[in-house]
Amino acid sequence: MSIKRWWRGHGFGVHSPFAFRFITEVLRCDSGYAYYAYDELRRQWMSAPSGERMPWRRMAAIYRVGVRFAPAPVALRGDDPYGLASAAIAMASGSADIPAEDAVVSVWADITTGGWPEAVSAMKRGMSFSDGHIGIIVADCKLPLHHYEVRL
Numbered sequence: 001m002s003i004k005r006w007w008r009g010h011g012f013g014v015h016s017p018f019a020f021r022f023i024t025e026v027l028r029c030d031s032g033y034a035y036y037a038y039d040e041l042r043r044q045w046m047s048a049p050s051g052e053r054m055p056w057r058r059m060a061a062i063y064r065v066g067v068r069f070a071p072a073p074v075a076l077r078g079d080d081p082y083g084l085a086s087a088a089i090a091m092a093s094g095s096a097d098i099p100a101e102d103a104v105v106s107v108w109a110d111i112t113t114g115g116w117p118e119a120v121s122a123m124k125r126g127m128s129f130s131d132g133h134i135g136i137i138v139a140d141c142k143l144p145l146h147h148y149e150v151r152l
Helices: 003-009 017-027 038-047 058-067 084-093 115-120
Strands: 074-077 105-108 125-129 135-138 148-149
Touching: 017 058, 017 125, 017 148, 038 058, 038 084, 058 074, 058 084, 058 105, 074 084, 115 135
Parallel strands: 074 105, 125 148
Antiparallel strands: 105 135, 125 135
16 A cells, blocks of 8 residues: 555545544544444444454444434445444434435445445535445535545
8 A cells, every 4th residue: 555545544635624524533533432322333233243244443434424414314325234334323313214315424334336436426516435345425515526535
């Protein structure tokens, strides 16, 4: 991995104040402090078969996205075979059953399914964040169009 990608993947060199805060405080959140529902979230994560569940860091990041944007609607798109991502979003913002067109934020638990490339290419404004596995689109008309590769 190149130094430049590591640098940007950790939030450095990102000029947008929104994107920098989102990467460092929500997606990468290395503060060492736990969110209030991490214990319950971890219990649900542990209940899924170990070979089939997403890494804990990704599930916790999806939960933090829901917390960051609550009470705004957050939609889950793509496959979620054990319901872990939908549980994380529901714990954070109340419901994961939001139609994509009503959502301010859309989360893909697996960007290889569910139309991630099409959604990103159809964006006119807003920002997308991906680590190659999960993807988040923030469809805010006040944000410029930008796509970020982030390490979780």
